[in-house]
Amino acid sequence: MSTTKQDYEPMAVAVADKGVPMVEVSAPSDLPGGYVFDAVANGQTFSVTVPAGGVSRGQTFSAPFVPGGGGVSASAVPEGRWKDGLCDCCMFGCCHPALWMGICCRLALLGQVQNRLRLNWLGERANPGDQSPFKVLLGISIFAMVWSQLFSSLLKGYIDPSTGLPIEGSPYWAIYAVNLAFSCAVGIFSIYVILKTRQHIRESSGIPEESCQGCEDCCCAFWCGCCTVTQMARQTAEYETYVAQCCSETGLPVSAPQLQFGGAHIV
Numbered sequence: 001m002s003t004t005k006q007d008y009e010p011m012a013v014a015v016a017d018k019g020v021p022m023v024e025v026s027a028p029s030d031l032p033g034g035y036v037f038d039a040v041a042n043g044q045t046f047s048v049t050v051p052a053g054g055v056s057r058g059q060t061f062s063a064p065f066v067p068g069g070g071g072v073s074a075s076a077v078p079e080g081r082w083k084d085g086l087c088d089c090c091m092f093g094c095c096h097p098a099l100w101m102g103i104c105c106r107l108a109l110l111g112q113v114q115n116r117l118r119l120n121w122l123g124e125r126a127n128p129g130d131q132s133p134f135k136v137l138l139g140i141s142i143f144a145m146v147w148s149q150l151f152s153s154l155l156k157g158y159i160d161p162s163t164g165l166p167i168e169g170s171p172y173w174a175i176y177a178v179n180l181a182f183s184c185a186v187g188i189f190s191i192y193v194i195l196k197t198r199q200h201i202r203e204s205s206g207i208p209e210e211s212c213q214g215c216e217d218c219c220c221a222f223w224c225g226c227c228t229v230t231q232m233a234r235q236t237a238e239y240e241t242y243v244a245q246c247c248s249e250t251g252l253p254v255s256a257p258q259l260q261f262g263g264a265h266i267v
Contacts, residue, residue: 023065026118027055027128041065056128058118080206082235086220089230097244098237098251102230107190110229111137112251114197116236117204123196134249137193144186151179194221194228201232 023041025048031037033052038045044067051061084091089099101109111121111134120126121133158172159165166172195217201207202217209216220228233251237244242256250256 021065022062024060025063027059027061031055039063058120058126058130059128080208082207082231084231084234086224086227086231088234089227091234092239092244096239097246098230098233098239101246101251102226102233105138105141106226106229107137107141107193108134109233109251110194110197111135112249113229113232113236115250116252117197117200119197119200121193123193123200132249140186140189144182147182148179151175151182155179190225191218191221194225198228198232201235205235 023039023046025039027050031050032054033050035050035054036047037050039048040046046063046065046067048063055061089102090096092099098109101112111132114121114123114133114137118126119133120130121136126133154175155172158167158170158175160167198217198220202209212219233244237252238256242252245251245253248254
C-alpha cells in the first residue's frame, strides 16, 4: 500500500471522459483522503484512491476501474459453490490460526470475516462509522468468559462441601438461573450472527442450499458453529497466498486485497 496527495476528483473526471468504466467501492475501513489500496472486481485487482476528505468504513464512492499489473486476474471467490466442505477445518494444517480462532474464540473469527464482507457485528450491511465487528465480537467473547468464571466461583461458594449439594436457603438457584439465562442469550446471539453472515455469503455468491432447504444456514450455525465459521473464513480469504493473523481486523495482512462480495459494481 502507498499514499498520495494528488487531487482525486480531476483524475476521476478525466478517466471517465476517456470511457474508462467506474465502480462503486465500499471502504474497508476509515481511510484518509489520498490513501491508495487494492480492490478486486471481475476477478481483477485495481488501485483505488480515496477522495479528498477521506471516507468512513462502509461508505461507498466511485473509482475508475483500471486493472493493475497488466490486467492480471486475481483469485476470486468462486460463484455458486463453496471453496471446500464444512468439515475441511484442517485443510491448512492443524496449527492454522483460523482453525484455533474458530475453536477458542469463534465470534472473534466471525468478526474478521464480517470485516472482509463489510458487514456490521449483527451480520447486516455496515454503515459509515459503524464499530468494527471484530472489536465488538471480541469484546462480547471476553465478557462472556469473565462472566462464566465469575458465576462459577459464586456458585461454588453456595455448595455444601459435605454433601456436594446447594446449601438450603442460599441464593444458589437464583444465581444459577441468571447464569443460565445469560448463557442461553449468548448462544442464541451466536447462532443468529453466524447464520446471518453465512446467508450473506450464500446470497452474494449465488450458492444454493444443498440440504435442509430453507434452514441450512440455521442448522449449520446451531449444530456446528465452529465448522461453519472456519468455512466462511476460508471462503473469504486466500490462505494459500496470505498468512492468517489472529489479532488483525480482517485476520489477514494489510497487503491482502479486499474481496468484493457485492462491494464493487461496474457502473
